[in-house]
Amino acid sequence: MALAPAATLAVFFFGMRALWLMLVSVGVAVGTEALIQKLTGRTISIRDYSAAVTGLLLAFNVPASLPLWIVAIGAIVAIGIGKQVFGGLGNNPFNPALVARAVLLASWPAQMTAWVAPFTFLTTATPLGALRLEGTKMAYSSLFLGAIPGSLGETSALALLVGGLYLLWRGIIDWRIPAGFIGTVAIFTTFFGGDPLFHVLAGGLLLGAFFMATDMVTSPVTKRGRLIMGIGCGLITSIIRLWGGYPEGVSYSILIMNALTPLIDRYTQPVRFGGATK
């Protein structure tokens, strides 16, 4: 439900293509989960909506011009490899939607980076891409409202903030991850001469910080651990954006921090009651 504003705007900006991509992604994700669970004799759990959310988040991560069959493959990878192979809900070490995105990006790099502008569908560079290749910066208001090129879900900062704040208000996500993530990106980019407001609003940062890094299954269990994860994501994202080979670093930073989560858990164990005064 928190993704609804972003979803609506995606359709608004990118038209029916967006709707189709979302429907196909969700449908295939849910279908894959049901099929795998049936074949392996487990109870079919699609009613918990976790597969549907994964499908939607995957769609949010792709350009509006992506062929439907590619996003379908992505959904199969997300659920099949990113989730069910590990044992289903709760057992996956990596965020399934991001696993799929990484696979798609590696397999079909051209289609996965064919960003189009909203309404016109002309192939255009994203704000981060433009910054890197041409040095031009898009206006803050465009970044905020979202009528800019980018993947389906990441364009409108406003819509994402509304959804993110809703999740915080309902207590569904821990504030430490988005705060650590966004805060670190802002501070780091300022320190190295970038424009913090631009970096916060551009690219997949808000989508990643509020909706993807916060996935409980793949993030640490302790409060300190979550803060560390947020900061870690922020550092890696900033480094990739400023000096790495890609214009955008959010998905990789989250996947890397997902991998480090068990380690973080080990080292941020709480001191049990009475343990400090041994």
Place this chain on the structure above:
Amino acid sequence: MARAKTFTGGIHPAYNKDRTASLAITRAQVPKVLVFPLSQHIGAPCQPLVSVGERVLRGQKIADSEARISAPIHSSVSGKVIAIELRPHPSGKDVMAIVVENDSLDELAAPIAGSKRIEQLSSAEIVNIVREAGIVGLGGAAFPTHFKLVPPPQAKIDMVILNGAECEPYLTCDHRIMVERPDDVVQGLRLLMKAVGVNKGYIGVEVNKPDAIDALNKACAAYTDVQVVPLQVKYPQGLELQLIKAVSGRELPSGKLPADVGVIVNNVGTAAAVAEAVLNGCPLIERVVTVTGSMVDKPQNLLVRLGTSFGDLLAECGLNGQPGKVIQGGPMMGMTQGNMSVPVTKGVSGILALSEAESAPLEAGPCIRCARCVDACPMLLQPIFLAQFAERGLLEQAEAYHILDCRECGCCSWVCPARRPLLQNIRLAKSAILAKKRR
């Protein structure tokens, strides 16, 4: 007034105390037959001092033990001993018990103490009377109080804390004692303070009991060495470690006793019983029990003679149909009972009759690592991993993650959105680990 104090973690369950919180304590009907198990306390069970056929008086000592950690047992009625045999006990096991047939005369035995004032009593005298009265912790643990009052010589005690938190849902017996008998509670506290030789006494009370706080404040007004400490309403505020932390700021290290941080803790009901025994000469023969739950038409706070059966009390309170569960104590840490003939023993603070719907087991989903259990645990443990280790039989890892520090309060199971039986798994692992250690 000082800001209400508390500890880290904990949960806020629905309290369900409204039906009984304002009901004054009333005397329960006394049944024809009463059962006195020889073990109603932590420590060695007692040996009977009477034989079948013998007449006993109300308040007469009928069983005792030579062991240091034990407490004598007294009859709560006058009548005849009709049997000494194995009987069902709230712990789930059958225990040897003295069965007395009530002659309804209520003939009193001699009082166990003269009527001296606190100032005239020595510390040793107080401890002795407490032992003779058979007083044990009435909060549920039933630890012999006299033993607690003689801590090891190296422990430097500087305060006594009374536990008036009553954080378990449904239970209101301590609440009513504080409202209706505040002077007994305060006198009991001062007696305990004299017994251990300290001049600071605190009564911790959750702020959802403003009438109790008022009554106790008035009773404390005449003294400078005792005061009421308001506590934030949170479960499990009444757990010893959390209570000590909230009232005194001291954190009890793992494996240590309250005496090791200079504190002695007692329940408010226990304090009132101490006052009754030392100042009025009455041994522990009755206690307040909250009988409630959705299956009971007339819930009440009853003053029950020890030895009365659960079945008698539920009938008196209008048990309406077949309950799904009958719990002794509170819903979080109490024990489900299978046999309604079990008697009320010294540690029984409540009898809850819940419906089938309320007691139906929940279907568990997969763990999604939301970590609400980690946030809720008042011992700052990580139930998510402890339960996982328990399920997979990884006992060494569980011990390394401090599973033995778990107080079994149930916050983790309560808070889990996937309804996983965390506490139940942790309990299994704990008993497996302890069994291995004993070998």
